[in-house]
Each structure stands twice: as C-alpha cells, then as structure tokens.
Amino acid sequence: MKMLIGGEWKAAASGREMEVVNPATWETVGTVPSGGHEDAGAAVDAAGEAFAPWADLPPVERGKVLFRTAVLVREETERLAATLVAEQGKPLREATDEVRGFAHVLEYYAGLSSSLYGESINTKAYGRIIVERRPLGVCAGIIPWNMPVMIAGWKIGPALTAGNTMVLKPASTTPLTTLAIGDLFLKAGLPAGVLNIVTGPGETLGEALVTHPVVRKVSFTGEIGTGRHVAETAAQTMKHVTLELGGSDPMIVCDDADLAVAAAGAAGGRFYNCGQTCTAVKRVYVFSDVADRFRELLVEKTRAITVGDGMEKGVRMGPLNNAAGLERIETVVEDVRDEAEVLVGGKRPEGKGFFYEPTLITGLPVDAPSLREEVFGPVLPVVEVEDLDEAVAAANGTRYGLGASIWTKDLGRAERGCRDLEAGIVWVNQHLKAPPETPFGGVKWSGTGRENGPHALERYTEEKALLIRS
Structure with missing residues (x-):
C-alpha cells in the first residue's frame, strides 16, 4: 500500500x-x-x-x-x-x-x-x-x-x-x-x-x-x-x-465485592488485547480477608484463556505485537521471580510468534518498585492489602494516573474511590470500557x-x- x-x-x-x-x-x-x-x-x-x-x-x-x-x-x-x-x-x-x-x-x-x-x-x-x-x-x-x-x-x-x-x-x-x-x-x-x-x-x-x-x-x-x-x-x-x-491502572477488590464478577473483570481487563491496552488492569489490590478465594477464581479464569493466532476459532488472546514488547515482558517476570510466586503462566510457548502465556503473580510487597511502572503485556500481579486506606495509598503511589477501578457493593466506598483515586477515569464494578461519550485522558x-x-x-x-x- x-x-x-x-x-x-x-x-x-x-x-x-x-x-x-x-x-x-x-x-x-x-x-x-x-x-x-x-x-x-x-x-x-x-x-x-x-x-x-x-x-x-x-x-x-x-x-x-x-x-x-x-x-x-x-x-x-x-x-x-x-x-x-x-x-x-x-x-x-x-x-x-x-x-x-x-x-x-x-x-x-x-x-x-x-x-x-x-x-x-x-x-x-x-x-x-x-x-x-x-x-x-x-x-x-x-x-x-x-x-x-x-x-x-x-x-x-x-x-x-x-x-x-x-x-x-x-x-x-x-x-x-x-x-x-x-x-x-x-x-x-x-x-x-x-x-x-x-x-x-x-x-x-x-x-x-x-x-x-x-x-x-x-x-x-x-x-x-x-x-x-x-x-x-x-x-x-x-x-x-x-x-x-x-498508565499503571490499579484495581481495588474490597471484601464485600462480588468476587466471581471481580475475577472475571480482572481477567478480561488484563488479558484483553494481550494486556496491551493503556487502561488495562495492571495491578490488583485485594483485601486480605478475601484474597485466597479471589486468587482461586482468578486462576480459574486465567487458565481458561486460549492463546493462539487471532484468526483461529476459540482463541481469546493473541501474541504481543512485536519482539521488543515480548522481551520486556520476559524481563519483568524474571526480575520478580525471587520475591514473588508465579501462579499461572510465566513463560513463552514454543514455536513462532510473539506469544507469552497469560501470567498471574502473587506475593509482591505492596511497595514493590515494579508495581509503580506500566507493564504492557499479559502479566498481572495480585497484592494483598488490609483495608481501603492501604489500597488507595498503594494505587496512587505511581507517577501514572490514567484509569483505576474499585469493586464493592458499598456506596460509600465507591464514592471514596471515585474521589480519592488519582486517575482521569475511575470505574466502579467494571474496568476498561471507554465509549466515545466519555472524556478520556490522564492526570x-x-x-x-x-x-x-x-x-x-x-x-x-x-x-x-x-x-x-x-
């Protein structure tokens, strides 16, 4: 052309x-x-x-x-x-x-x-x-x-x-x-x-x-x-x-959230487009009381994702777009292996293409430097927090401020998330969607x-x- x-x-x-x-x-x-x-x-x-x-x-x-x-x-x-x-x-x-x-x-x-x-x-x-x-x-x-x-x-x-x-x-x-x-x-x-x-x-x-x-x-x-x-x-x-x-979009999962819906939202919000979306879920902060159950549900959702050529029937996640992106994702995972546990994925499949498995990581400390940067690919860290104060502080502890989401049934918590999360767009009980009627940009x-x-x-x-x- x-x-x-x-x-x-x-x-x-x-x-x-x-x-x-x-x-x-x-x-x-x-x-x-x-x-x-x-x-x-x-x-x-x-x-x-x-x-x-x-x-x-x-x-x-x-x-x-x-x-x-x-x-x-x-x-x-x-x-x-x-x-x-x-x-x-x-x-x-x-x-x-x-x-x-x-x-x-x-x-x-x-x-x-x-x-x-x-x-x-x-x-x-x-x-x-x-x-x-x-x-x-x-x-x-x-x-x-x-x-x-x-x-x-x-x-x-x-x-x-x-x-x-x-x-x-x-x-x-x-x-x-x-x-x-x-x-x-x-x-x-x-x-x-x-x-x-x-x-x-x-x-x-x-x-x-x-x-x-x-x-x-x-x-x-x-x-x-x-x-x-x-x-x-x-x-x-x-x-x-x-x-x-x-952005390095945080997702906060409160202890009163619908965990099945939140897990589906985290998987969809992270692995859509192989994680190569500016407002993708880049890190999850989940209350400790429900962390085990949330991880179980998220592992189930992640393992169900079929990776392959985007033209093949049933494929839900394609490759990264380029070699440089794949190399960066491999480096990110290798850099945290000593301090974190890889629950799912964590490697590149054999064969052609810039593929990387959908990957879940847990065990990182809430102030880990890697959580403050944008990871543009199919890797999702899940971090435990004690309450909303800790979650909001951790979510805001980055130079980025594009999107964020809070998952809760409590209107007061939702209002606080909308008010205190430093982002250009905040979702409640959803993530990623940006219709043309919505002003889109960051702080x-x-x-x-x-x-x-x-x-x-x-x-x-x-x-x-x-x-x-x-």
Whole structure:
C-alpha cells in the first residue's frame, strides 16, 4: 500500500519501504512507504490547502461525510478486521469490535456536528460580546500500535468535525487497516487533503510533523519518554498538544465485592488485547480477608484463556505485537521471580510468534518498585492489602494516573474511590470500557488533555472574541 497525501496514493520520496509482519506467524503481510521529512512536508502542504474550504463548510455537512464513512466501514468490517488481526495480532472478535468502535466514534461526532456552539453576552458598557470557537488548522495525529483503529477514530473524529484538516501517522507495525480506512473516507466524499495518512519511522516522519511550523496541534498517544519529547518540541512553535502516555491502572477488590464478577473483570481487563491496552488492569489490590478465594477464581479464569493466532476459532488472546514488547515482558517476570510466586503462566510457548502465556503473580510487597511502572503485556500481579486506606495509598503511589477501578457493593466506598483515586477515569464494578461519550485522558504523568466526548471538540478549536457595538 502507499501513503495518502492530498487525495492521492503515493510512495515515499526516498523510494524506501517497510515490511509489516504478522506477530503470530512472523510472515510479511504487506509493505508501506518509509516516509521522511519530504513526505511530511507534502502532507502538511496538502492539509493546508484543504483547510479553508473544509472549515468553511457548515458543520452538519462535515458530519455527513463522517457518517457516510462510518456506513462504509461497517460494510467492510469483515475485511478490515482480518487486516487488523494480521498486522496487530489480536483475536478476530476483538478486531471486529475495534472496527465497529471506530464507526461508532464517527457516528457520534457526526451527531455532534449539529451542536457546535459559541457564546453571546450582551453588556451595556461594551456592547455585544460574541465568543466563537474556530478550528485550529492543520493537526497532526500520531497513533500507537495497540489500538490503531480506535485511537485513529478518537483523533480523526473530533478534528475533522471541528473543521480542521489532519495528517495522521500510524505506528510502523500497524499501518494497513488505517490506510484502508483512508480509502473509505475518499469514497465517502471527503475532499482531497482533509485527511492525509503518512507512514514511516517516528524519529524521522513523526519528528518532521511535530516540528513543522504549519502544524497547529499534535495529538500523540504513546509512552512517556516520547511524549515528553513531543511536548518539548511542540512548545518551540507554540502548538496545542494532547498527550495520552499510558498508565499503571490499579484495581481495588474490597471484601464485600462480588468476587466471581471481580475475577472475571480482572481477567478480561488484563488479558484483553494481550494486556496491551493503556487502561488495562495492571495491578490488583485485594483485601486480605478475601484474597485466597479471589486468587482461586482468578486462576480459574486465567487458565481458561486460549492463546493462539487471532484468526483461529476459540482463541481469546493473541501474541504481543512485536519482539521488543515480548522481551520486556520476559524481563519483568524474571526480575520478580525471587520475591514473588508465579501462579499461572510465566513463560513463552514454543514455536513462532510473539506469544507469552497469560501470567498471574502473587506475593509482591505492596511497595514493590515494579508495581509503580506500566507493564504492557499479559502479566498481572495480585497484592494483598488490609483495608481501603492501604489500597488507595498503594494505587496512587505511581507517577501514572490514567484509569483505576474499585469493586464493592458499598456506596460509600465507591464514592471514596471515585474521589480519592488519582486517575482521569475511575470505574466502579467494571474496568476498561471507554465509549466515545466519555472524556478520556490522564492526570500526573499519564498526559494532558482529553480525547472523546464534546471535550475533545473543544481541544480542536480555539476561542475568538468579538466585541460589537451597534
């Protein structure tokens, strides 16, 4: 496949290409251009030319294009989901849900397009004050490989609805489905240049987008180190920035919780997408009085997970997406073997693919350093605590603050969890779900800004004040 620039499919200016590999089989499933600074410049130029006509369209007309694209995506769900499995590795059921979720996001913002608003204030001293919300201009979206389709929707939907144009850079390991969706945007009538999709390494292509003086906003999803660099670099040209930088999401299981439901929630919340989700359950704090029974139920749920190629029937967990991720998970488990007990898993199966068994660990002290970092893979530590005070303190004892959950039947405990847990989103008796109506983002080092909901629309606009005296 080629890059989408200005409504046309183009190779990289350098002629170089990158292979896309199936993480379950190590087979090459496609090639894409390996773009650089020249390609980024061409995409930004195309987006710049398309901006004024697109921004001048009535918002409802922009929404109609998004809705038509959503219809085409739903019609092509089977093909798109199979492509997503091949490049990312997740089971077909999860890939299908993600593609449908992308369509849902577009439908949501298409609906919001009729309600974009400003403010009007009448004053005696100054006349009428009107506050308009104007689109920013050319925006850059940099998306990761773990949820490439859904996160693309979180950036494209509000950006285009608000009247901006966009240059989107998918991760190098998962560009194929995003490019296929780009073609559907064109078929739905999106004007050339409004959405451009470029492929290439982050250190060249991504850097070129972040430094380009015409780009007015960068929305980046990825890890903390890169996110800090994006923020520092974007500040040089006063760009707007949204950063979602991962999390170490805690799950607190109180002694009055429905343990069977909580165990199912922990297994689903951790091992979905092979644990490669920013808001996955990364650590469980369970009250000591019910810890033994909770572990028994969680072990049962974990052992029932079938691992394999995502296209195979009955598979519930695929491989990690890449070799580096697999190596990190192996290191994490080996580093804690001396102080913890591995209840389930703890090793890589034989054969091809970046597979690792779903793994449960117990026995770590509540202040173990490994509990404070993000573990991006199928490893779940279960830690005993005495009460809610200890659980909340441990949950907050990290630089991350993306998501958290508390499992209890007590309304007072639930309210305290919602109030005191340092996270951008807190679930009660559930974890992981983030519908497009929900503002999504973190506190502390998990990032700045929000995606989803009407809040995201605001972050793709800026206020313009008009003072009118008749």
